[in-house]
Amino acid sequence: MAESNKPLSGKIALVAGATRGAGRQIAVQLGAAGATVYATGRSTRGRRSEIDRPETIEETAELVTRAGGVGIGVPVDHLEPERVQALVERIDREQGRLDVLVNDIWGADSMIGWDQSVWQHSLTDGLRTLRLAIDTHLITSHYALPLLIRSPGGLVVEMGDGTREYNDSTYRLNAFYDLAKVAVTRLAFSQAHELREYGGTAVALTPGWLRSETMLDLFGVTEENWRDATDKQPHFVISESPAYVGRAVAALAADPDRARWSGQSVSSGQLARVYGFTDLDGSQPDAWRYIVEVQDLDRPADATGYR
Numbered sequence: 001m002a003e004s005n006k007p008l009s010g011k012i013a014l015v016a017g018a019t020r021g022a023g024r025q026i027a028v029q030l031g032a033a034g035a036t037v038y039a040t041g042r043s044t045r046g047r048r049s050e051i052d053r054p055e056t057i058e059e060t061a062e063l064v065t066r067a068g069g070v071g072i073g074v075p076v077d078h079l080e081p082e083r084v085q086a087l088v089e090r091i092d093r094e095q096g097r098l099d100v101l102v103n104d105i106w107g108a109d110s111m112i113g114w115d116q117s118v119w120q121h122s123l124t125d126g127l128r129t130l131r132l133a134i135d136t137h138l139i140t141s142h143y144a145l146p147l148l149i150r151s152p153g154g155l156v157v158e159m160g161d162g163t164r165e166y167n168d169s170t171y172r173l174n175a176f177y178d179l180a181k182v183a184v185t186r187l188a189f190s191q192a193h194e195l196r197e198y199g200g201t202a203v204a205l206t207p208g209w210l211r212s213e214t215m216l217d218l219f220g221v222t223e224e225n226w227r228d229a230t231d232k233q234p235h236f237v238i239s240e241s242p243a244y245v246g247r248a249v250a251a252l253a254a255d256p257d258r259a260r261w262s263g264q265s266v267s268s269g270q271l272a273r274v275y276g277f278t279d280l281d282g283s284q285p286d287a288w289r290y291i292v293e294v295q296d297l298d299r300p301a302d303a304t305g306y307r
Contacts, residue, residue, distance in 0.1 A: 005068050008033040008099075010034070010105050011035045011099040012035065012091065012098050013027075013030045013035045013037045013098075014037075014038045014098060014100070015103065016078055016104060017102075017136075017215065018037075018040060019041030019049075019057050020053065020213050021040070021212035021213065022242050022245050023041070023104035023105075024063070025243045026242075026249045027039040027102075027246075028042050028060070028064055028067050028243070029067070029243060030064070030070065030253065031063075031064035031067040031071055031297075033253070034068060035251045036070040037069055037070065039060045039064060039072065039073050039074070039156075042255040043075050044075050046239065046252060049107065051110070051141065057074070062239050063225060066099050074087055074278055075122065078137075078140050078249070079132070079135060079139065085143075086145045088144050097151060098144060098148045099153070099156045099253070100253050101140070101148055101155070102156075102159065103141065103158050103159060104157075104159040105131060105136040105140070106133060106178070108133060108180075111128055112177050113125070113126075114173055114174070114177075115172055115174065116174050117174070118175040121175070121176060124180070125298060126175075128174035128181065129180055133180035133181075133183065133184065136181075137158065137187055138187070145195070148154065149198040152199025152200070153200070153201075154200040155200070155253050156188070156191050156201070157202075157249055158188040158202065159184070159205055160265075162185075163266070163288055164185045166291070166292065167182050168294075185204040188203055188263065188265065192262040192263035195262070201259045201261065203252060203263075204265040205248060205249065206245075206266075206267050207266070208238060208268060208285055208291075209236065211240065219236070220230060223248075223280070233273055235294070235301045237301050237302070238294075238307065240268065240279050243279065244272070244279040247272075248272065248275075250277075251275035251277055267286075268287075269284065269285055269287055269289065270286070270288075276280060283307040284297055286307065290303065294306070
């Protein structure tokens with residue numbers, strides 16, 4: 001790839017929570033733009049996390065390198081402060097800088113009780129959800145931001161589910177999940193305030209209906225024939241591959257005027273319209289506008305005008 005097509009050459013990124021889904025493709029797309037990417041997660045070839053899926057952090061690192069960057073897979077549980085501290089010290093020792101931090105740690109899907117009130121939901125699972133969704137992000141930022149602010153222009157991306165506008169007006173599954181997702185967008189706002197005097201940017205970013213490995217398995221389809229899933233769930237027609245939000249992060253990181261987004265909550269579809277990138281099929285799905293204007297109004301599934 002020509003150097004002009006690698007706008008992130010020489011840049012160092014940490015994608016926390018990069019084993020699968022959005023995190024994996026964020027790491028890959030940063031690599032495709034030329035970055036060196038430290039990709040972290042708990043699932044390795046030698047040991048799976050409690051999620052018990054086959055994807056590993058070593059595979060993610062290999063995909064980053066194959067895409068044109070330098071992938072470095074590091075097993076880290078981001079609920080363990082000493083491990084996160086050691087990770088950042090390693091990045092400092094090996095690179096001497098950090099340009100992009102993506103907080104994508106999650107891993108709580110199996111703990112979500114759909115439409116269960118706070119008194120019905122498992123308290124253990126609910127509190128674990130909050131720890132995975134919020135504590136991990138705070139721990140990572142606590143240790144990583146002193147390295148990121150050494151040079152102006154650093155970028156922090158807080159990955160969530162739903163824009164601030166949508167989450168502020170919509171009940172999200174249950175009180176624990178709702179709080180987790182609202183907190184992530186607020187965390188981006190807070191970090192934007194704290195980073196401003198250092199020339200840093202923090203943004204909350206959400207994909208749309210994500211065709212993650214887990215979601216594809218749930219519908220019994222692959223990325224190649226994903227449209228077959230619309231037989232079971234017609235609104236899946238608006239779904240997007242993880243590469244789409246990965247390209248959104250790469251576009252933000254390569255934008256010299258990225259500070260215009262600082263403190264904001266944005267979606268992959270919104271950024272695609274600004275930066276011009278597409279999903280793997282060449283489309284530009286605008287999932288959150290579709291969800292508000294079609295899905296939540298129980299209108300017939302039709303992505304015309306939305307991708």
